[in-house]
Every structure is written in structure tokens, then in C-alpha cells.
Amino acid sequence: MKKLILSICLVAGTSIGAGMIALPMALCKIGILPTIVLILGVWFFMYLSSLIGAEINLRAGHGLPLGKLGSLYSGPIASSIGTVSLILLIYALLCAYLYGGASILQSFFASHLEWSLELKGIVLIYTLLLAIVLAAPVGSVLEVNRVLFGSLLIFFALLVLGLLYKVDSTHLPLVEKLSLQLDSWTGAIPLLSTSFGFQVVLHTLTNFCDRDPVLLKRSIFWGSLIPTIVYILWTISTLGVLYHFAPLEYQQLLVGKLEVGQFIQALAQTASWPLVQMLAAVISIVAIVKSSVGIGLALSDAWQEQFGKLNAKRQNTLKMVSVVLTLIPPLGMALFVPQLFLKALRFGGMVSIVIAILLPLWLITRPKAQERKVFYALTQRQDIQMLCLGFGILVILCEVINIIIN
Incomplete structure (x- = not known):
């Protein structure tokens, strides 16, 4: 039971983070009822695709990063696609978090x-502080991330309870007129797929569960269902409160003229309780910092691995170079691209589809994978594979439309 709980926390903790803040900003255009349906739909497809990812890890006999799985089942091209996609995803998320964190701190x-x-x-100060954290020993960084995640869960529970207390269930934006516009959906779908980004830890989860297919499946199901419930409650509470108590800010949110920091500030101002006002700001800052530290560490370690092992005298230099390579590109984007928060998260959603759906689908159909023992019969069904493929193509098309429109 303890291992199941820890596994569920790993999946849920990887998903819940700064991306949650952006959900109401993107989903407000379609209304609460379509939002609930869309969140449940995206969860369903991401759950199915994660079973495929878990399947190829189980067949490998050991949990492996996607790049190494690509090398095992297909070859160097698939390996490169997996590695590059992961790096692009983390860069996109870091762009969003540097810009979003600075915007929230400014407000x-x-x-x-x-x-x-x-x-x-x-942005410059926040990036410098993040660089100092990432340059610390890995154990210390992980401890900081653990404390931040625990704090985030506590703050979020208190905040949602405070907001839901104020929500008038008879006065909610159930369906918006903007839901009839294509860009309302193309903006929401890629961002939602980013919010279920736990596939990057499937190899870690596989090993932690001792390659037990039953335990792994339960961990993925409950670990992904928790963020689904959290996202629905968060979106209903925030949009409901703004719609009723801050109609001007809500209208600005609908037309995309409210920055992430202004959104959090508007949310805080609607709360009559001082504690809730403070929580609205604190939870957003903690979420951004937690996510920045987590993915920043992942990319920094990836760069160190790419450089290869050097002697002990050069390890410190190597770590500093890795931190610089991790933060400089997103820093440049955060400094010079306006309204980057949602743009970067949507782009990250498109890249995450390669990691979560397209590449795993390709690998599971390779002869080397087909020769091995099947753990989840569901992943062998062609209709399930086609459903996941169709959803993956839909997300990519949505982001292509976003890029064209904007």
C-alpha cells in the first residue's frame, strides 16, 4: 500500500504544477460545462497513451528514458527524436515558468x-536565483522540490475551499459564446495535454513499482485522476469567482488581455478573507518555483549526461555549464517575447504529444517490441492505438492553427 501511495504521488506531483494556473486563462472561452467534458476527455486519452508508454517499459525489462527505448526498439533516429523532444519540451516549459513567475512576482x-x-x-533576478538553486547538490535540490510540493498541496486545498465557499452555483459561466469559435478550442487542447505531462517519469515509475504491471497500472490511473479532479475544481472555483465578483477582469480574460500575474491579482482581490487573498498569491508563486526547479534539474542533468563523465576536478565546471545551457535560451525568450506564458505552454503541449503518444505508438509496433511478452492486452488493440494517434494528431493540428493565427 505504501508503494502504491508513493507511486500515485509521483504521477500526480509531476502533473500538478505551474501549468494548472494557466488552465482557467485558456478554458474561460468555452465555459465550465465544456471545460469539464474536455478535461475528462484529455485525461482519458492521456491515460490510454500512458499505458502504452508503460507497456514498452515493461517489455524492455527495465524502465528506460524514451531516448534509450527508441534506441532499443527502433534505432538511432527514434532515440534522437525522443531526446530532442524532451529537451524542447523542457525549454518550452522553462520559458513559460520564467515569464509567468516574473509576472506573478511583479503583481x-x-x-x-x-x-x-x-x-x-x-525575469533576470528570478533566473539568477533559479541558477543558484540548480547549482546546489542534487540531494538539496530534491529536498527543496519535495517541500515545495507539500506546501503546494496544502495551500491549494485551503485556497479552493475558500473560493468554492464564495462561488454561487446559480451564477456560473456554464457555456460561453466564444465556445463556437475555433481558436477557443485550439488554444485549450494543447495546454491541457501539457498539464498531464507525467509520461516523462514512466521509466522511473516502472522501476519504482518493481515492474509490477498491476501496481503500475493502478498508480497511473489514480495518479492521473487526481490532477483531473484538481483541474476541474480549480477551474470552476476561479472562473466562478471572477465571473461573479470581477466581471471586468473576467471580460479581459476572455479576450486574452490579462497577464498571468494580473489574473492571480484579480483572483486575490475578489476574496474577502485576508487569508484567501494571500493564498492566491502564495500558491501561484510556489507552483511556479516548484515546476521551475523540477524541470530545470531534469534538463541540467540531461546536459551533464550528454557531455559525458569527466574527472572529479571538472565536475563543478561541468555543472555550471549545464545550468547556463539550461537557463540562457528560455531567459532570452522570456525577455523579448510578450505574453509568453500561454504561448510556451501550448507549444509544450504539441511537443509533449511526441513524447506521450506518437513515439511510444511507433515503438510498440516495431518488430523488436512485438517479439516480447505483452503485459496490457489493451495496448495491442488497433482501435485503441488509432484513437490515441488521432488525438495526438488533433493536438498538433491545434497548435499549428494557433501558430498561424497568432
Whole structure:
């Protein structure tokens, strides 16, 4: 039971993070009822695709990163696609988190400390602080991330309870007129797929579950269902409160003129309880920092692995170079691309589809995979594979439309 709980926490903790903040900003255009249906639909497809990912790990006999699975089942091209896709995804997320974190801090400083600071200056300071954390020993970084995740869950529970208490169930934006517009859906679907990004830890989860297919399947199901419930409650509570108590900000949200920091600030101002006002700001900051530290560490370690093992005297230099390579590209984007938060998350959703669906589907059909023992018969069904493929293509088409429109 303890291993199951820890496994569920690993899946849920990987999904719940800064991307959650963006969901109401993208989903407001379609309304609450379509939002609930869409979140459940995306969860269903991401759950099915994660079983395929778990299957190829089980058949390998050991949990392996996607790049190594590509090399095992297909060859160097598949291996390169897996590795490059993962790096692109993390860069996209870091772009979003640096920009979003700076925006939230800017609004927080202006509201609570009456400090008027430039967004670019906050981006630079935030990036520097993140670099210092990532340069610390891995054990210390993991401990910081664990504390942040525990704090996030507590703050989120208190905040949602406070917001739901204020929500008038008879006065909710159930369906918006904008739901009839194509771009309302193309903007929401890729971002939602990013929010179920736990597939990157499937190899770790496989090993942690001792390659037990029953335990692994249960961990994935419950670990992905928890974020689904969290996202629905978060979206209903935030949109319901803004719709009723801050109609001007809600209209700005509908037309995409509200930055992430302004969204959190508007949310805090609607709450009459000082505790809830503070929680709205704190939870967003903690979520951004937690996600930044987690994926920043993953990419920094990936760069170190790419460089190869060096002697002990050069390990510190190698770590610093890896941190610089991790943060400089997203820093440049955060400094010079306006309204980057949602743009980067949507792009990350498109890239995550390669990692979560397209490449695993390709690998499971390779002869080397077909020769091995089948653990989940469901993953062998062609209709299931075609459903996942269709969803993956849909997400990519949505982001292509977003890029064309914008």
C-alpha cells in the first residue's frame, strides 16, 4: 500500500504544477460545462497513451528514458527524436515558468509591497536565483522540490475551499459564446495535454513499482485522476469567482488581455478573507518555483549526461555549464517575447504529444517490441492505438492553427 501511495504521488506531483494556473486563462472561452467534458476527455486519452508508454517499459525489462527505448526498439533516429523532444519540451516549459513567475512576482510586489518593478528586471533576478538553486547538490535540490510540493498541496486545498465557499452555483459561466469559435478550442487542447505531462517519469515509475504491471497500472490511473479532479475544481472555483465578483477582469480574460500575474491579482482581490487573498498569491508563486526547479534539474542533468563523465576536478565546471545551457535560451525568450506564458505552454503541449503518444505508438509496433511478452492486452488493440494517434494528431493540428493565427 505504501508503494502504491508513493507511486500515485509521483504521477500526480509531476502533473500538478505551474501549468494548472494557466488552465482557467485558456478554458474561460468555452465555459465550465465544456471545460469539464474536455478535461475528462484529455485525461482519458492521456491515460490510454500512458499505458502504452508503460507497456514498452515493461517489455524492455527495465524502465528506460524514451531516448534509450527508441534506441532499443527502433534505432538511432527514434532515440534522437525522443531526446530532442524532451529537451524542447523542457525549454518550452522553462520559458513559460520564467515569464509567468516574473509576472506573478511583479503583481505581488506591486500589490503587497508597493514596489513598481520592470518585468524584465524580475525575469533576470528570478533566473539568477533559479541558477543558484540548480547549482546546489542534487540531494538539496530534491529536498527543496519535495517541500515545495507539500506546501503546494496544502495551500491549494485551503485556497479552493475558500473560493468554492464564495462561488454561487446559480451564477456560473456554464457555456460561453466564444465556445463556437475555433481558436477557443485550439488554444485549450494543447495546454491541457501539457498539464498531464507525467509520461516523462514512466521509466522511473516502472522501476519504482518493481515492474509490477498491476501496481503500475493502478498508480497511473489514480495518479492521473487526481490532477483531473484538481483541474476541474480549480477551474470552476476561479472562473466562478471572477465571473461573479470581477466581471471586468473576467471580460479581459476572455479576450486574452490579462497577464498571468494580473489574473492571480484579480483572483486575490475578489476574496474577502485576508487569508484567501494571500493564498492566491502564495500558491501561484510556489507552483511556479516548484515546476521551475523540477524541470530545470531534469534538463541540467540531461546536459551533464550528454557531455559525458569527466574527472572529479571538472565536475563543478561541468555543472555550471549545464545550468547556463539550461537557463540562457528560455531567459532570452522570456525577455523579448510578450505574453509568453500561454504561448510556451501550448507549444509544450504539441511537443509533449511526441513524447506521450506518437513515439511510444511507433515503438510498440516495431518488430523488436512485438517479439516480447505483452503485459496490457489493451495496448495491442488497433482501435485503441488509432484513437490515441488521432488525438495526438488533433493536438498538433491545434497548435499549428494557433501558430498561424497568432
